[in-house]
Amino acid sequence: MADSNPPTSRPAQGRRFRLRYLAGTLVLLASAIIAFISNNGAEAPSVQEYYSSLESRLGYWLLLGNTRHCGLYEKGQLSPFPVSKAQRAMEEKLYTRLDLKPGSKVMDAGAGSGYVAMYMARKGLNVQAIDITPHHITDARKNVKKNGLEDKISVDYADYHNLTAFPDASFDGIYTMETFVHADDPAKVLGNFYRLLKPGGVIVLHEADFSRNSEVLQDVLRLSHCQNTLKEGGYEELVAGAGFKDYSLDDLTDEVLPLWRLFGVVGYLPYQIFKLLGIQHKFTNVMAGVETWLNWGDGRYISVRAVKP
Ligand SMILES: C[S@@+](CC[C@H](N)C(=O)[O-])C[C@H]1O[C@@H](n2cnc3c(N)ncnc32)[C@H](O)[C@@H]1O
Numbered sequence: 005m006a007d008s009n010p011p012t013s014r015p016a017q018g019r020r021f022r023l024r025y026l027a028g029t030l031v032l033l034a035s036a037i038i039a040f041i042s043n044n045g046a047e048a049p050s051v052q053e054y055y056s057s058l059e060s061r062l063g064y065w066l067l068l069g070n071t072r073h074c075g076l077y078e079k080g081q082l083s084p085f086p087v088s089k090a091q092r093a094m095e096e097k098l099y100t101r102l103d104l105k106p107g108s109k110v111m112d113a114g115a116g117s118g119y120v121a122m123y124m125a126r127k128g129l130n131v132q133a134i135d136i137t138p139h140h141i142t143d144a145r146k147n148v149k150k151n152g153l154e155d156k157i158s159v160d161y162a163d164y165h166n167l168t169a170f171p172d173a174s175f176d177g178i179y180t181m182e183t184f185v186h187a188d189d190p191a192k193v194l195g196n197f198y199r200l201l202k203p204g205g206v207i208v209l210h211e212a213d214f215s216r217n218s219e220v221l222q223d224v225l226r227l228s229h230c231q232n233t234l235k236e237g238g239y240e241e242l243v244a245g246a247g248f249k250d251y252s253l254d255d256l257t258d259e260v261l262p263l264w265r266l267f268g269v270v271g272y273l274p275y276q277i278f279k280l281l282g283i284q285h286k287f288t289n290v291m292a293g294v295e296t297w298l299n300w301g302d303g304r305y306i307s308v309r310a311v312k313p
């Protein structure tokens with residue numbers, strides 16, 4: 005019977021074979037890309053592990069040009085574009101909240117690639133930038149040099165849990181732009197900031213503040229090493245506990261939504277596919293973008309300011 009197969013079926017079989025071959029190759033390629041880009045699968049990655057995954061590197065580079073903070077928009081605005089303009093608006097907001105004279109000395113704790121520090125330097129502040137992620141420090145130094153701001157900004161390796169390298173009362177201001185969330189021991193960090201500030205010196209913290217009632221967000225927070233995700237309102241107690249006074253809070257949640265909506269929309273389809281495959285935990289930023297957007301309201305984005313008496 006096999007011999008009676010019409011000869012016309014040969015090309016069809018060949019085509020089926022080629023299609024299967026092609027599909028197999030595509031699946032292999034996709035798996036290789038996924039394996040390459042995804043994080044290393046650590047249950048509770050360190051800060052450096054989180055920022056070093058190719059997914060983080062690509063994501064922050066492609067979507068944010070390596071400025072790793074939210075944009076500030078008009079309330080109710082839909083479009084997140086242009087993103088860089090909104091990021092400059094956020095930096096301006098932080099600068100305004102610092103309320104320091106030109107020539108003042110500030111510490112940028114967790115400076116990343118140095119964009120916030122460069123904004124402050126252009127406004128006339130002298131900036132000591134610190135970070136613990138080696139490739140961010142390299143990038144920040146390169147950016148500072150490229151922009152001719154070496155006389156206004158120093159970039160050094162330092163962990164904000166250990167600031168013994170800096171003398172007491174040597175700063176007029178210390179700020180964090182979306183990094184205090186990573187602190188393992190927030191009280192210790194604030195204690196260090198307090199010691200480093202002159203009397204009358206200020207802290208300004210632009211940070212996410214979560215209310216811990218979403219299971220999925222707990223996964224997101226652990227996977228991005230956001231240990232310091234306090235109960236809503238916890239900041240006031242923490243800051244007062246470190247000795248600061250004149251606490252003021254600006255809730256910017258509504259003004260950061262457009263960018264998170266973009267993350268949610270861009271990540272939605274890949275996230276659903278990753279979930280079907282059960283590998284969503286290996287794509288921390290996709291998960292964070294989509295789940296934060298879907299659970300909007302489980303947290304806030306706040307600007308905290310306080311003064312050392
Ligand atoms: C979300 S990024 C923000 C970077 C920068 N502030 C910006 O707005 O572009 C957080 C940064 O904090 C740094 N960081 C995290 N924990 C730190 C610590 N204990 N000491 C110093 N820097 C830290 C990370 O390496 C990362 O560069």
Ligand SMILES: *[C@@H]1O[C@H](CO)[C@@H](O)[C@H](O)[C@H]1NC(C)=O
Nearest residue numbers: 162163165166167168169170
């Ligand atoms: C704190 O940082 C200094 C360098 O600035 C270092 O010599 C010291 O070992 C660090 N201390 C701890 C406990 O890591």
